[in-house]
Amino acid sequence: MNNNDSAEKASGFTGWIPAVLILLAVAAIYGQSLWFGYVNYDDALILDKRWIAYRQLDWQGLWKIFLPHEMATYQPLRDLAFALVYRFSGTNPFGYHLFNVLLYLANLLAVFYLFRILLPYFTALDRKGATFWAGLAALWFAVHPVHVESVAWMVANKELLAGLFYFLSMICYVKSHREGFRTGFYLLSLIFLLLGLLSKPSVAALPLVLIAFELLGRKPDTRARDIILRSLPYLVLIAAAAGYYLFYTSAFVGRLLQGSLRIHLLTLSSVLAKYVLNLLLPVNLCNSYPPPFFSGSYNWHLAVFLGIDLLLAAALAFALRRKQKGLAFAILFFLLNLIPVSGIFPIAIFMADRYLYLSSFGFVLAGVLVLVRVFGTWSGPAAARRIFATAAAGALIFLTFLSAVRCRDWKDALTLWIAAVRTYPNYQYNYYGLANSYAQAGMQDQALETYLKTNMFKENFSADYYIARIYDVKGDSVEAEKYYRRVEALYEDEMLEQQWDVITAVYERLGLKDKLAGQLVENSRILKNYPERIMTIASKLASLGQVQKAVEALEGSIDAAPPSAGMRTALAAMLARLGDLAGALKAAQEARAKGENSVTLDLLEADLRFNSGDWRQAVGLYEAAGWEKLSARQKERLAASYFNSGRPGEALELFRALSREEGEKSAPAHNNIGVALEALDSLDEADKEYRKALELQENYADAWFNLGNVASKRGRNSEALEYYLRAEKIEGGTADLETARASLLAKMKRYPEALQLYGKLLEINPASKAALLGAGDAAWELGKKKIAREYYRKYLDRYGARAAPDGLLQRISGD
Numbered sequence: 001m002n003n004n005d006s007a008e009k010a011s012g013f014t015g016w017i018p019a020v021l022i023l024l025a026v027a028a029i030y031g032q033s034l035w036f037g038y039v040n041y042d043d044a045l046i047l048d049k050r051w052i053a054y055r056q057l058d059w060q061g062l063w064k065i066f067l068p069h070e071m072a073t074y075q076p077l078r079d080l081a082f083a084l085v086y087r088f089s090g091t092n093p094f095g096y097h098l099f100n101v102l103l104y105l106a107n108l109l110a111v112f113y114l115f116r117i118l119l120p121y122f123t124a125l126d127r128k129g130a131t132f133w134a135g136l137a138a139l140w141f142a143v144h145p146v147h148v149e150s151v152a153w154m155v156a157n158k159e160l161l162a163g164l165f166y167f168l169s170m171i172c173y174v175k176s177h178r179e180g181f182r183t184g185f186y187l188l189s190l191i192f193l194l195l196g197l198l199s200k201p202s203v204a205a206l207p208l209v210l211i212a213f214e215l216l217g218r219k220p221d222t223r224a225r226d227i228i229l230r231s232l233p234y235l236v237l238i239a240a241a242a243g244y245y246l247f248y249t250s251a252f253v254g255r256l257l258q259g260s261l262r263i264h265l266l267t268l269s270s271v272l273a274k275y276v277l278n279l280l281l282p283v284n285l286c287n288s289y290p291p292p293f294f295s296g297s298y299n300w301h302l303a304v305f306l307g308i309d310l311l312l313a314a315a316l317a318f319a320l321r322r323k324q325k326g327l328a329f330a331i332l333f334f335l336l337n338l339i340p341v342s343g344i345f346p347i348a349i350f351m352a353d354r355y356l357y358l359s360s361f362g363f364v365l366a367g368v369l370v371l372v373r374v375f376g377t378w379s380g381p382a383a384a385r386r387i388f389a390t391a392a393a394g395a396l397i398f399l400t401f402l403s404a405v406r407c408r409d410w411k412d413a414l415t416l417w418i419a420a421v422r423t424y425p426n427y428q429y430n431y432y433g434l435a436n437s438y439a440q441a442g443m444q445d446q447a448l449e450t451y452l453k454t455n456m457f458k459e460n461f462s463a464d465y466y467i468a469r470i471y472d473v474k475g476d477s478v479e480a481e482k483y484y485r486r487v488e489a490l491y492e493d494e495m496l497e498q499q500w501d502v503i504t505a506v507y508e509r510l511g512l513k514d515k516l517a518g519q520l521v522e523n524s525r526i527l528k529n530y531p532e533r534i535m536t537i538a539s540k541l542a543s544l545g546q547v548q549k550a551v552e553a554l555e556g557s558i559d560a561a562p563p564s565a566g567m568r569t570a571l572a573a574m575l576a577r578l579g580d581l582a583g584a585l586k587a588a589q590e591a592r593a594k595g596e597n598s599v600t601l602d603l604l605e606a607d608l609r610f611n612s613g614d615w616r617q618a619v620g621l622y623e624a625a626g627w628e629k630l631s632a633r634q635k636e637r638l639a640a641s642y643f644n645s646g647r648p649g650e651a652l653e654l655f656r657a658l659s660r661e662e663g664e665k666s667a668p669a670h671n672n673i674g675v676a677l678e679a680l681d682s683l684d685e686a687d688k689e690y691r692k693a694l695e696l697q698e699n700y701a702d703a704w705f706n707l708g709n710v711a712s713k714r715g716r717n718s719e720a721l722e723y724y725l726r727a728e729k730i731e732g733g734t735a736d737l738e739t740a741r742a743s744l745l746a747k748m749k750r751y752p753e754a755l756q757l758y759g760k761l762l763e764i765n766p767a768s769k770a771a772l773l774g775a776g777d778a779a780w781e782l783g784k785k786k787i788a789r790e791y792y793r794k795y796l797d798r799y800g801a802r803a804a805p806d807g808l809l810q811r812i813s814g815d
Contacts, residue, residue, distance in 0.1 A: 018135025022108055025143050026101065029403040033097045033152045033410065040413035040437045041287060042155045046082065047091055055079075055086040073245065077199040078158040096154040103160040104142075104151045110167035111361065112138035117174050118365070121217040122326025123372050137368040143400040145282035146360055149353040152410035153287070158200040159354045165196035166203045166358060173210055177217075181230065190233055197241050202358065204241065205336045207234035212332045216325040266302070268343055271351055273305035275338065276312060279356065279363045282399070285406055288420045289351045290427040326369045333362030413437035428457035435466065444470050461490045465502045472509075484510055500526060508540075517546050524553035531557060535570050542574060550574050568594060569601045576604070581612050599625050603634060610637045615645035632658070636672070643676060652676035667697035674706055683710050701731035709740065717748045735761065739770045746778050754778045767798055773805065780811060 038047070055061065065079045081099065089095020115134035119125050125133065141147075150159040169192035176185035196203035214227040278285060312331065319328035341347065341355040371392070375385075409419040417434035424430055435450035448470045454463040468483035484506050491503045500523050507516035520537050527533045534557045538550035554571040568591030575584035588605040606621035622630060622638040630638065639654035655676055659669035674689030687710050693703040708723030724741045731737070738761055745754035758775035761768055776791035792812050796804060 018112070018131075018139060021135075022112075022139055022142050023105075025139065025400050026105060026108070028400060029143065029148070029407050030101050030104070030151055032404070033101065033407055034094055036097060036152065036410055037093050037412045039153065039287075039410060039416045040433065040440060041153070041416065045155045046086075046096065052086070052091075055083040057083055057087055073201055075158055075198065075200055077161055077195065081157050081161060093154060096157070097152075100151050100154065100157055100160060103157060103164065104147075107160055107164050107167065108138055108142050110164055110171065111141050114167050114171050114174070114361075115365070115368070117171065117178070118217075119326075119368070119372070121174075122329065122369060125372065133368055133372055136371075137364050139396060140367065140399075141361065141364050143396055143403055144279070144360060144364070145285055145399060145403045145406045146278055146353045146356045148285070148403055148406045148410070149287060150357050152407045153354075156354055159202075159357045161199035162196050162203050163357050165192045165199060166206060167361075168192040169196060169203075169206060170209070174213070177214075186230075190237065193234060193237060197237070201241060201245055202337075202340045202355070204238050204340050205338075205358075207231055207238055208336045208339070209333055210234060212329055212336065216329045216332075267350075269309050270302070270305045271343060272312070272338070273308040274351065275356055275359070276308050278353070279360060282402055282406075284423050285353055286420050286423045286430075287353075287409075287416060288424070288427065288430050288433060290424055291350055324369075327366055330362045330366035330369060333365060334359045335362075337362065414441060426457075428454055428460065431457075432460065432463060435463070439466060439470070444473060459486070459490065461487060461499055462502060464490065465506065468506075468509075481510075488512075513544055517541060517544050517549065520544075520546075521549055521553065524556060528557040531567050535567065538570060538574060542577065547574055547577050551578065566591075566596055566598060566600065569596050569598065569604060572601075572608070573604055576608060576611075581608060584608050585612070599629050603629065607634070607637070610641055613644075615641040619645060619647075632661070636668075639672065639676075643679065648676050648679035652680065665696060667693040667700050667703065670696070671700065671703045671706060674703075674710075678706065678710060678713075683713060686710055699730050701727045701737075704730065705737055705740070708744075712740070712744055712747070717744060720744055721748070735765065735768070739768070739774070742774055742778075743770070746774060746781075749781075751778045751781045755782065766794075769795070769799065769803075772798075773808075776808075776811075785811075 056064075061083065062080075065083065066076045082096075085095045085099050112134050115137040116130050119130040119133055120127075123130075150156045150163075169189045172185045172189035172192060176182050176189065179185070193203065193206055196206070211227065211231050214230070274289075312335075316328060316331045316335075318324070319331065337358040338355070341352075343350050374388075409416055414434075414437045417430065417437045420427075420430040421434050431450055431454040435447050435454060438444075438447035438450055448467060451463045451467045451470070454460050455467075464483045464486045468480045468487065471477075471480035471483065487502065487506045488510065491499060491506075500519065504516065504519050504523060507519055520541050524534055524537050527537070534553055538553045541547070541550035541553060551571065551574045554567060554574060558567050558571060568587055572584045572587035572591060575587055585605070585608050588601060588608060591601055592605075602621050602625040606618050606625065609615075609618035609621060618641040619638065622634060622641065627635070635654065635658055639651045639658065642648070642654065643651035652673065655669065655672040659666060659673060662669055670689045670693040674686040674693065677683075677686035677689060687707065690703045690707040690710065693700055694707070697703070704723050704727035708720040708727065711717075711720035711723060721741070721744055724737060724744065727737055728741070738757060742754045742757035742761065745751075745757065755775055755778040758771045758778060761771040762775065765771070772791050772795040776788045776795065779785070779788035779791065789812050792804075792808055795808075796812070801809065
């Protein structure tokens with residue numbers, strides 16, 4: 001009996017049964033995941049508002065998704081997938097889990113088809129036989145526990161996306177190969193490879209796999225030159241992607257070697273052996289493996305690892321020697337797809353189940369090829385054959401059970417990290433992850449206990465920080481201070497650059513203002529492409545009195561900020577705090593030109609216009625913002641702007657409205673109402689308002705001054721002079737007050753006193769219009785015409801003849 005006979009006797013297995021079994025298996029394993037939550041493991045990729053900004057499906061959102069930005073790797077299709085799910089599910093985990101399960105089913109369909117078209121290259125199977133064994137292989141792939149992390153972990157969708165495009169690319173290449181390299185399938189293969197690279201760079205090994213396929217599955221008439229030419233576009237695409245990742249991302253981290261070359265190679269050997277063990281015996285799987293660095297001690301673990309690696313090498317050599325090309329290709333498929341994630345290039349996480357997603361296809365292919373060969377050459381009794389088949393079915397059921405149990409570990413953060421500690425109790429990071437999960441669940445006592453256990457291995461910077469925070473919450477400031485000081489010491493000893501946010505909080509908590517300011521400046525350099533964080537940093541710098549540093553932080557990242565961030569508006573506000581009104585106005589105008597249109601900008605520019613004396617512009621901007629958006633101070637400024645722009649009636653209405661809001665018990669409110677009434681020549685009412693202000697606040701200099709103005713207009717000069725002197729006694733001799741008093745003295749024909757007072761004013765401000773004219777007029781009335789003409793000439797030199805009052809030019813000419 002041959003393989004095709006066994007397939008035909010599979011009771012219709014070549015039809016719909018494989019699909020039903022796969023669907024049932026996936027439902028049994030991953031159906032539970034639809035109700036799982038977050039696991040405190042890269043949750044920020046979904047929850048953090050900085051990433052939510054990349055979830056919009058408009059043109060601006062797509063531009064953000066596909067525009068390269070600073071991150072570990074460039075994975076725009078992952079972000080696009082997140083955006084699609086976010087559109088329908090928001091941050092509800094259900095949508096992300098459902099997406100992963102559906103995407104896994106799409107992968108399994110592609111896996112089934114790839115098995116079906118590959119098997120005839122390396123076996124004598126016909127179409128029906130290939131379909132039977134491809135169904136079995138796809139089922140084996142579907143239930144293997146090493147895939148649980150890629151499906152049950154929400155943010156691992158990139159593995160599934162990359163896997164789908166990888167398998168589709170290879171399908172198209174194989175079909176093109178089978179049909180004499182039809183251009184359509186070949187181009188589709190390249191496009192799918194590109195899509196895979198845009199999902200995750202781990203698909204980079206595909207060209208090497210295709211070359212292995214060409215060499216081991218090629219037709220007799222295939223020339224080496226043809227293989228090179230067909231592979232070249234793939235290699236160029238991968239080389240371009242590798243160059244980008246090496247030079248423009250932080251995908252590869254750390255040193256090239258983990259220790260010496262010998263230790264690095266032994267480390268890689270240990271990782272490879274552990275991956276083989278995880279595929280053969282998928283127990284003790286974990287989301288967080290201890291770093292498998294070879295420590296230098298030659299023990300039985302190392303002997304086992306090296307033994308496994310030697311067996312794998314021997315199997316490859318045997319397959320090549322005996323011309324078992326299918327088995328050789330399967331082993332090469334497994335090994336080559338581990339290259340991007342094996343640690344040959346230093347990566348942040350040295351070992352993870354998800355790294356086996358692509359390589360496991362080669363493992364399953366090797367297993368199926370062995371089964372095909374065993375069943376094809378079986379000469380024993382039929383009962384033994386049935387027993388073997390039953391054992392294989394039992395193995396698949398057992399794998400399904402292991403996967404379902406492993407999937408349950410991903411239910412939530414506590415479940416996942418409790419499992420990690422149980423599996424690897426001697427790994428510090430797992431305790432740290434569990435402690436974080438306790439803290440997020442509000443279980444402070446358990447979190448504190450677990451953070452303290454984390455420090456039993458080696459004192460940990462972050463653990464100390466969170467211990468200090470828990471003690472703060474508990475009100476134990478002594479213990480909190482102790483651990484904050486430990487955090488400070490560890491940071492300065494080890495200079496952990498990636499912990500800048502923690503040390504910033506520590507400096508702030510300990511009140512170390514100089515160190516905090518310096519760290520904030522450094523943070524602004526690190527975070528220059530994160531506008532919201534920069535604005536927070538600038539705000540903190542300003543609160544520390546470092547406004548100039550805040551301005552520099554904003555200016556350093558302003559070009560990278562979108563209009564929605566409001567960066568230029570914030571810069572204008574900081575420049576205003578520095579007193580640079582011109583610079584602030586310019587920044588506000590640039591903000592408006594860049595599309596930063598907001599109420600905040602309207603109010604800021606209105607304040608700037610008010611402070612610069614541009615009353616009409618201030619009125620327009622305050623009105624545009626809306627009365628309900630104005631602070632009490634800005635409402636007063638709007639009324640003052642009405643007044644100063646020649647609209648005293650509207651100013652009066654606003655001043656009265658403000659008075660009602662303040663309960664009519666505000667001296668400034670009554671004073672402002674009086675000023676507006678005075679401008680409208682309602683002197684009696686103005687007088688009453690000023691007196692109400694003085695009843696509420698007797699030492700209110702402005703009210704005494706304004707009361708003096710009203711008395712002066714009524715011709716009550718002595719009374720006015722008395723009020724001016726009361727104001728001067730309270731506030732001192734301000735320019736406006738002294739000018740009014742000098743004018744009143746001249747009006748009372750007390751010209752010597754007026755001239756003396758005008759002279760003092762001109763010593764303070766030589767350009768004062770009122771003082772120059774008043775001094776000239778007082779001198780003229782005293783008969784000091786020469787002195788008067790000197791004042792008049794100074795006035796004309798500064799302000800020109802067009803600004804001269806009637807009679808001044810005649811006095812200068814001597815007529």
